[in-house]
Amino acid sequence: MGKRRSSIGLILVATLVALPFLPLLLWTFSGEWRFPDLLPTAWSLRGIEYLLEPGGKVLVATLNSLVIGVGVAVASVVVGLPAGMALGGYEWRFKGVVIFVILLPILVPPLASTMGVHLTFIRLGLADTIFGVFLVHLVPTVPYTAIILTSVFAERPGDLEEVARTLGASPWKAFRHVTLPDVAPGVAVAGLFAFLISWGQYILTLLIGGGNVVTLPMLLFSAASGNDPVLSSALALVFALPAILALVIALRFLKPRDGDGGNPFVGLGKI
Amino acid sequence: MSARLELEGLSHRYRAAETALSDLTLTVEPGELVALLGPSGCGKTTALKIVAGLLRPTSGDVRVDGVSVVGTPPEKRAAAMVFQKSLLFPHMTVEANVGFGLRMRGVDRADTSRRIEEALRRVQMDGYADRRPGELSGGQQQRIALARALVTEPGLLLLDEPLSALDANLREEMRDLVKELQREGGYTTVFVTHDQEEAVVLADRIALLFDGKLQMYDQPSAFYDRPASRAAARFFGATNFIDGHATNGSVATQLGKLNLATPAAPGDVTLTIRPEAVRLEPGENSFAAQVVSAVYLGTQVHYELKAAGASLRAALPPHIRLHVGDEIEARLPAESLWPLES
Numbered sequence: 158m159g160k161r162r163s164s165i166g167l168i169l170v171a172t173l174v175a176l177p178f179l180p181l182l183l184w185t186f187s188g189e190w191r192f193p194d195l196l197p198t199a200w201s202l203r204g205i206e207y208l209l210e211p212g213g214k215v216l217v218a219t220l221n222s223l224v225i226g227v228g229v230a231v232a233s234v235v236v237g238l239p240a241g242m243a244l245g246g247y248e249w250r251f252k253g254v255v256i257f258v259i260l261l262p263i264l265v266p267p268l269a270s271t272m273g274v275h276l277t278f279i280r281l282g283l284a285d286t287i288f289g290v291f292l293v294h295l296v297p298t299v300p301y302t303a304i305i306l307t308s309v310f311a312e313r314p315g316d317l318e319e320v321a322r323t324l325g326a327s328p329w330k331a332f333r334h335v336t337l338p339d340v341a342p343g344v345a346v347a348g349l350f351a352f353l354i355s356w357g358q359y360i361l362t363l364l365i366g367g368g369n370v371v372t373l374p375m376l377l378f379s380a381a382s383g384n385d386p387v388l389s390s391a392l393a394l395v396f397a398l399p400a401i402l403a404l405v406i407a408l409r410f411l412k413p414r415d416g417d418g419g420n421p422f423v424g425l426g427k428i
Numbered sequence: 429m430s431a432r433l434e435l436e437g438l439s440h441r442y443r444a445a446e447t448a449l450s451d452l453t454l455t456v457e458p459g460e461l462v463a464l465l466g467p468s469g470c471g472k473t474t475a476l477k478i479v480a481g482l483l484r485p486t487s488g489d490v491r492v493d494g495v496s497v498v499g500t501p502p503e504k505r506a507a508a509m510v511f512q513k514s515l516l517f518p519h520m521t522v523e524a525n526v527g528f529g530l531r532m533r534g535v536d537r538a539d540t541s542r543r544i545e546e547a548l549r550r551v552q553m554d555g556y557a558d559r560r561p562g563e564l565s566g567g568q569q570q571r572i573a574l575a576r577a578l579v580t581e582p583g584l585l586l587l588d589e590p591l592s593a594l595d596a597n598l599r600e601e602m603r604d605l606v607k608e609l610q611r612e613g614g615y616t617t618v619f620v621t622h623d624q625e626e627a628v629v630l631a632d633r634i635a636l637l638f639d640g641k642l643q644m645y646d647q648p649s650a651f652y653d654r655p656a657s658r659a660a661a662r663f664f665g666a667t668n669f670i671d672g673h674a675t676n677g678s679v680a681t682q683l684g685k686l687n688l689a690t691p692a693a694p695g696d697v698t699l700t701i702r703p704e705a706v707r708l709e710p711g712e713n714s715f716a717a718q719v720v721s722a723v724y725l726g727t728q729v730h731y732e733l734k735a736a737g738a739s740l741r742a743a744l745p746p747h748i749r750l751h752v753g754d755e756i757e758a759r760l761p762a763e764s765l766w767p768l769e770s
Contacts, residue, residue, distance in 0.1 A: 316515055322502040323480050323509040324529035324580060330503075334528075338519045 178397070184390035204391035214371060219395065222372040225287065226355040226399075229294045233302040233351035234344055236295070241306025242336075246315045256307075263300045270296065271364050278365060285369040293365045294358055298351040305350060309343030349403045356399055430458045430616045431492045431506075431583035433479065438488035440474050440640075448474040449640040452488070456633075459614040461607075463621055463631035465663075471640035472620045476586050479618060480509045492583065503532070507584035508577035512593055514569035516561035522548070522572055523557040529580035547579040548572075550609060567598040571605070578609060585615040591626065603629060624651075624664055636660055652702065654690075654766050661700045661768065667741050668706075670699045674767070682738045683715045686760060692767035703730065705764035706742035708750075714759035719750045733758055 184190065185204040187197030208215050243249075244256060262270065274293055275284060283289035317339065321331035337344075359374040366372070373396050380389040433456040440449040449471040456462045464472040477483040479490055481502035490497050497505055508529065516525050526547055530540045548554045551571040561569055570590060577585060587606070591599045607630055610617050621627050627634045628648040636643040636651070644656040655661035658669060672681035674692040679685070679699060686699065717735035724746070731750060733740045735758065742758065750756065 314513065314515060316511060316513075317517060319480075319482050319502075320509065320511065320515045320576075321517075321528070321532075322482065323505075323507060323586070324576065325503045325532035326528075327501070327503050330532060334532075335517055339517070341519075 181390045181393050184386050204387045207388055208391050218371045218373045218376045225291050226352045228291050229298055229355035230348040230352040233298040234348045236299050237302030237306045240303040241310050245307040245310025259303050260300050262296045285367040287370050290362050290366045290370045293361045294355040298354045302347040302351050305347040309340050346407055349407050430614050432458050434491040436489045439486050441486045447640050452642050454635055454645050458616055460632045461610055461617040463619045463627035463634045465627040465634050466637035470637040472637050476588050476620050480507050480586050481505045506582050508580050508582035509586040510573050510577050510590045512589040514573040518561055522559045526576045526579050543579050547575040551575045585617040587619045666700050666702045668701045682736045686713050687762045688765050689763040698768045699765050701760050701764050703741040703743040707759040709759050710757045711759050714757055717758045719752050719754045
């Protein structure tokens, strides 16, 4: 009985998530779809051709978005992991101040700070480069990964490493064999978040990339204002794909571990 | 294999004003089990962590077999520790948990699996090698934690209240297991606990700590027969204290002249006697008393007696039934009266 009810719920949720994508899918494959018609009156592969055009801008933009996103995810975790360890695992003075400073980039409107960043980047020759865009994407992502990883470390017993040390593990081995595998799900989730934030960036990419670095959101914006629903729908589908994949993967990782909480979000209220 | 542990003048301050441990000096002989006993916050866990190398003492020395280890990191100390929580590595199987210390020390594979099997058998958990910690009960987890520590054949075994998170039945069972394993392996063991009964049952010697200071270090029976201080006596349930003045051989008190089997040094003295040593009969050291209250405890009845303005507690077998208001003759046997050093 309960099983059946929960599967009905699952279908309902899946439908609600999938429904908005239906018009996008129809538009992508439509040749002609005018106002009173419920369905397109003619079909075409124009949208798909646009996406897959060899050497075309969609492929380039997707590749740019992927490279920047993966780079940002890795770099944010590399920076956020020690921060999370220090903030979540230990008690020390002025911790609140440090948390505030780490959160500042998401409290200050990115537009304001990016103006200054832009000037500096021009001087350093980083403006209009993929590397510059990668760097500026770290501004909003690092606070998130740091905070997610802080809650991960706050939730776990900090003395697992002490046990490892008394069993003959050096500090590095304790980190490598105990800490890292234990926080791996949280790290994965933090990385996914960073990737998604980078993937969705428009303003920062536009300002620092200066139109030279074209990512998917930039194509999507121009397509959306270009009055061709077929192209913008096709792009929107590609744009949504990683988010859906990420959600599925994250849900697997977020599944509570045996017994106590493996859910990195449980502790968010604690910091 | 088992080591001799010496602590000398060990002190630890967490912050300038907070002294967790002050001037602790004691020796644990090879193969001996010493309980560090005291109320929470008395510094016993601090002492244990210093021995393990997880904390650095503010001053003082830790010697293992005569060699100072204060500068040695924990992984090089061969001191395995079991904590209050089992703290099993959640991402590893039981087998990987138990084998962790061997892997870290580079023991070869064949030897490792043989020793893991052996350790699991000793804690009666053979057959659980492939389980995850989350699938085990609290008691089973603590057994695995014990196996994980013992498999490395530690020179020192450090136990930080390993039984206090378990419920009563399990606690007794685990207590016996710990004792058995310790005897078999002959590990030099330091056992931290706040439970005086646990300390008495397990330990060869008990170190009683209050506020970071060592109060008394002796065999369990000494804490009953000849406590070093009023606080030590009270911690072990002796609640009767009688002030008096000692002159050669006897002590003048409110209750009259009391004779002692152990003569007290002349001068002001406080005598103590355990409630269960109080007798209801005339004779040496006897006086008239009145029953003020009676609490029935099943195997014992606890009475409060009033005599010459002094208040005394007596614990008597339940077949002697006294009632509130009864006038009786009470006696404090000379061999049970102990003069406290003031």
